[in-house]
Amino acid sequence: MTPSELAAILNGREYRIEISDSEEVLAKAAGLVVVFGASDDLMEFRGAISDELGAYERTTARVSPIGLLTSWESVDKEDEDAAEAYFKAKLGGYREIEAEWDPGDGYSWTFKTDIPHSTFEIVEDGEPYCRGIVFKLADAAPPPSQPTASGS
Structure with a gap:
């Protein structure tokens, strides 16, 4: 399964x-991550x-090929x-x-990333609610030109 195939299945939920x-x-078996918003204060990850x-209102998640990078605290x-x-x-x-809450584009939640991804729409009572994303976890590796945190 690819991100675009899964996004097509989820679109309109x-x-x-x-x-x-x-x-x-x-x-999960395909190594895909689904990201969407819930309520007015949650960024959800599935897969x-x-x-x-x-x-x-807004937050930034840090994702690596081994998962979500939480804060040291x-x-x-x-x-x-x-x-x-x-x-x-x-x-x-x-x-x-x-993740951005109420970005002014008709959705309550949208997500921005440079990770290659596909998008899908979640509705609430037939109205747009969230534009979610699906990506391959392996694609969360930084591009080769980007130095890692270790400086290499």
């Missing part, structure tokens, strides 16, 4: 019924990443695996996804 459990399993970020310092994953992602480099 109703708010709160954005992606089924079976579609999330298929997305190869299953998580959410607080995003009241949110890492459980007693969990060696969590700390190791944080540093691997940080040193390997990441890309950003900007």
